[in-house]
Amino acid sequence: MYITPAITAINSKFLSKYNTGLGNVLFQIASCYGLAKMTNRTVSWNKVIEFGNILYNLYGLNHKDTIFRKCWAIAEVNFDIFYGLFTLELDTHRIDSLKHINKHLEVYSYLENFEYFNFCRDEICELFSIDDSSLEQIKESFPILFDSRYTTISIHFRGTEYINGIVGDRPWDYSFYKRAVDYYKNRISNVIFIIFSDEIDKIDLDFLGTSPYEKIHHSNDYIELWCMTMCKHNIISRSTFSWWGAYLNDNPEKTVLYNYNDSFIYQSLFTSI
Structure with missing residues (x-):
């Protein structure tokens, strides 16, 4: 089963050339990467790719070949939206429930808690490494x-x-x-x-x-x-x-x-x- 992060910045009314919401986006990417490892799923970056293309088409920003360049795998499947993971707290009960959902999931949350991914910090640092x-x-x-x-x-x-x-x-x-x-x-x-x-x-x-x-x-x-x-x-x-x-x-x-x-x-x- 696949798991992918929803990128809330896509619909942000504050999105601009000088405010891409990058910090929030990195939390969503990193947390979903960690969730994939915790729940034995394969991570996909469909919305990250969509967001990278939006930044390039609207503002000429090249995130897709730089900070997002290692988040470019896409899954041609239908995703169900998964709500309810706490933003600032690690919700172990809800994480365990992901293991038993037999669907491809798009996780909708800000996920601003490093405990979702700190256990694989070296991999996260490599994911966002400089080109x-x-x-x-x-x-x-x-x-x-x-x-x-x-x-x-x-x-x-x-x-x-x-x-x-x-x-x-x-x-x-x-x-x-x-x-x-x-x-x-x-x-x-x-x-x-x-x-x-x-x-x-x-x-x-x-x-x-x-x-x-x-x-x-x-x-x-x-x-x-x-x-x-x-x-x-x-x-x-x-x-x-x-x-x-x-x-x-x-x-x-x-x-x-x-x-x-x-x-x-x-x-x-x-x-x-």
Whole structure:
């Protein structure tokens, strides 16, 4: 039996060239990959392919040959929609029920819980690994990421959605970012902070003090995501996008900091401050 993720971003009213919902999509892909292993099913990527084609046809974005290039197997079968898996909790009872459903299933849920796939993390990292062309582009455009004189630390600000009130009316919490910056400055020498945001020019950088920094902004979100993974450490926002930037970071000594006010999907995996 096949299992495939529904890609909710396909019907998002916020979908645009600069907001593809990539963080949410990666959770749906990775969680369905893990569910396939847990329930002895074969994973298919029908909706991922559809989404990749939409991004290419509407915006000229080449996710299908980059971040989604290993999610390109299609099953020519009819899928039944499967609802009810919790977004933020691992529902072992519902997972067990999947083993006894003799149908091809399209799982409709955000699936924002790393426990769906953390047991096969190495495979997930390979699934979303960088392609050679994108790596060369990053080396050429952002050499600071490869400069051994510095310890690079990414800082992500969730931009447009916060500013427009889509995910609540909280402003950016600069006190958190200052705490995080001080944490690293007190422990590591030769740090440089790499700033990421889709509203990068609206950020007040006073919280950095005299710390060196660079801004990284690229029209392709997957390029920014991979740039985050290349930093030695990560300061993340309440964002699935920056969560993935930290999760896919393969530095075994990385420290990932998040705001203690934002439990979200971070507890037990990263460090609150």
